[in-house]
Amino acid sequence: MSVSVSQDYVDDGVSFESFGLDARLIQAINKLGFEHPTLIQSQSIKLSLEERKDIIARASTGSGKTAAYCIPIVQSILTTVEAANGVQTLILVPTKELSNQVTEFLGQLTVFCGRSVRVLNLNDTVSDQVQTQLVKEGREVFVSTPAKLVSVLEKNKSLELSNLRFLVIDEVDLMVSYGYKDDLEKLKEFLGMKANTQVFLMSATLNEEVTELKEKFCNKPAILKLEDIDNDKRQLVQYYIKTSELDKFLLIYVILKLGLIKGKILLFVNELDRGYKLKLFLQNFGIKSCLLNSELPLNSRLHIVEEFNKNVYNLLIATDESNGEETSGEVGVSRGVDFKNVACVLNFDLPTSSKTYVHRVGRTARGGKSGMALSFVVAAKEWGKHKASSLASARRDEKVLARIERSQSRLGFELKPYQFNMKQVEAFRYRMEDSFRSITRAAVRDARLKEIKQELMASEKLKRHFEENPQDLVTLRHDKDLASVRADAHLKRVPAYLLPEGARPEEKKLGFVPFNKVRKGRGRKHGKKVDVLKGVSKRRRTK
Numbered sequence: 130m131s132v133s134v135s136q137d138y139v140d141d142g143v144s145f146e147s148f149g150l151d152a153r154l155i156q157a158i159n160k161l162g163f164e165h166p167t168l169i170q171s172q173s174i175k176l177s178l179e180e181r182k183d184i185i186a187r188a189s190t191g192s193g194k195t196a197a198y199c200i201p202i203v204q205s206i207l208t209t210v211e212a213a214n215g216v217q218t219l220i221l222v223p224t225k226e227l228s229n230q231v232t233e234f235l236g237q238l239t240v241f242c243g244r245s246v247r248v249l250n251l252n253d254t255v256s257d258q259v260q261t262q263l264v265k266e267g268r269e270v271f272v273s274t275p276a277k278l279v280s281v282l283e284k285n286k287s288l289e290l291s292n293l294r295f296l297v298i299d300e301v302d303l304m305v306s307y308g309y310k311d312d313l314e315k316l317k318e319f320l321g322m323k324a325n326t327q328v329f330l331m332s333a334t335l336n337e338e339v340t341e342l343k344e345k346f347c348n349k350p351a352i353l354k355l356e357d358i359d360n361d362k363r364q365l366v367q368y369y370i371k372t373s374e375l376d377k378f379l380l381i382y383v384i385l386k387l388g389l390i391k392g393k394i395l396l397f398v399n400e401l402d403r404g405y406k407l408k409l410f411l412q413n414f415g416i417k418s419c420l421l422n423s424e425l426p427l428n429s430r431l432h433i434v435e436e437f438n439k440n441v442y443n444l445l446i447a448t449d450e451s452n453g454e455e456t457s458g459e460v461g462v463s464r465g466v467d468f469k470n471v472a473c474v475l476n477f478d479l480p481t482s483s484k485t486y487v488h489r490v491g492r493t494a495r496g497g498k499s500g501m502a503l504s505f506v507v508a509a510k511e512w513g514k515h516k517a518s519s520l521a522s523a524r525r526d527e528k529v530l531a532r533i534e535r536s537q538s539r540l541g542f543e544l545k546p547y548q549f550n551m552k553q554v555e556a557f558r559y560r561m562e563d564s565f566r567s568i569t570r571a572a573v574r575d576a577r578l579k580e581i582k583q584e585l586m587a588s589e590k591l592k593r594h595f596e597e598n599p600q601d602l603v604t605l606r607h608d609k610d611l612a613s614v615r616a617d618a619h620l621k622r623v624p625a626y627l628l629p630e631g632a633r634p635e636e637k638k639l640g641f642v643p644f645n646k647v648r649k650g651r652g653r654k655h656g657k658k659v660d661v662l663k664g665v666s667k668r669r670r671t672k
Contacts, residue, residue, distance in 0.1 A: 167193035215289025275312035364499035392472025415621035
């Protein structure tokens with residue numbers, strides 16, 4: 130896990146050595162390349178180690194929240210005089226991907242600690258028998274999603290939690306929207322929450338969910354609010370395009386084929402089949418993309434995210450399967466994942482709630498960098514006119530857009546309408562329709578099964594390969610063509626006459642080119658006129 134922190138959050142006047150951290154921990158921090166703590170780290174480490182306060186921290190992505198709770202926890206375990214039996218720390222995160230990222234970071238932080246701080250990721254892909262044995266062996270730190278932890282506790286009734294010293298709930302603002310509310314209630318019963326258990330609640334926002342969890346788990350919390358970077362510095366611009374359902378496919382074709390958006394694009398759809406349909410549609414035009422969905426093996430999903438972050442892929446389609454209710458949220462495959470350097474979040478399908486919209490567009494303009502959000506909005510009068518491209522949730526797009534505009538206005542942002550010159554776009558319509566007709570339900574089903582089979586076969590290879598070669602940069606591609614749908618090969622090429630006049634390549638003017646050329650000084654030889662094209666004299670030819 131590469132930890133990148135915006136320089137806007139760094140506390141230059143403080144060093145990690147000033148906190149009296151263990152030499153082994155300082156060595157690991159230096160190896161990670163951390164010169165100074167961030168603002169949230171310096172406050173959290175001090176309050177946790179010196180005052181033993183519960184920490185409720187609100188800070189943006191890129192501010193170093195993970196290290197803000199990991200460093201004081203590792204320090205406390207290292208400096209414990211008497212060895213405690215059982216689990217000492219529980220770290221709860223909303224997704225499997227994030228549990229892997231936190232586990233990897235803890236591994237880097239404890240690289241010089243020997244067996245003093247051992248970490249177990251309960252979401253790791255091992256058999257139940259292996260996991261039960263690992264749990265029985267005892268580890269100081271467990272990392273897990275709430276649902277997985279509840280499952281493990283129910284299977285291992287003898288798991289010792291009486292010596293629990295730390296409880297971390299990361300990404301608190303996502304926990305309830307993930308449907309973890311009931312699991313957190315069960316955990317409260319399992320844990321018993323003694324007065325000496327120190328709690329960290331980390332969130333990008335302080336909302337009702339945070340307040341509710343604070344009352345359940347915290348005793349004497351210190352609330353840390355790290356102000357967000359100024360909106361001017363953040364430079365998030367937001368646009369929407371009102372369109373028909375079929376024209377969404379026309380616009381995405383034009384935008385991507387003509388390269389109207391520069392940089393990496395994170396594209397959201399609302400259904401898994403829709404994600405495959407869009408991938409196949411773009412594939413016909415030679416536009417490569419990879420699809421992140423919850424059906425793929427964990428190793429494959431992690432590898433897709435890693436390669437996207439390394440700029441191997443520039444277009445990632447993420448599924449967002451929701452039920453249309455205001456409280457619905459994204460599937461865990463895309464939430465809580467650290468997508469890096471996203472230039473644009475493109476909502477091909479508008480989310481079903483303003484809250485989900487915030488989580489989506491929060492993937493760009495991070496750590497003080499600029500970014501753009503572009504959303505397709507189906508006009509109410511256009512919904513249902515084209516059954517093959519229709520989506521049930523799009524019926525409420527205009528109402529959802531109104532809620533999004535109100536919520537963004539309160540945050541100081543404005544959604545602006547974006548108008549395409551449809552006369553220029555119209556020239557691409559027949560090509561779009563050719564591609565769209567080729568993507569049948571059978572093609573989508575076959576492509577979905579084909580990719581799952583491919584990734585299941587590659588998953589174990591990936592696991593073994595990277596265990597044996599952790600530094601190997603050889604990549605396995607996830608943006609391969611999925612199926613040979615019946616589409617003409619000419620779709621991959623855009624002829625110049627379709628392009629707007631300003632985007633057409635300049636044509637070279639050759640001038641007049643004669644058929645015959647008379648060589649100067651040698652045009653006649655012995656009274657014979659030379660025909661340059663044939664190389665044979667006319668007199669000889671007429672004989």
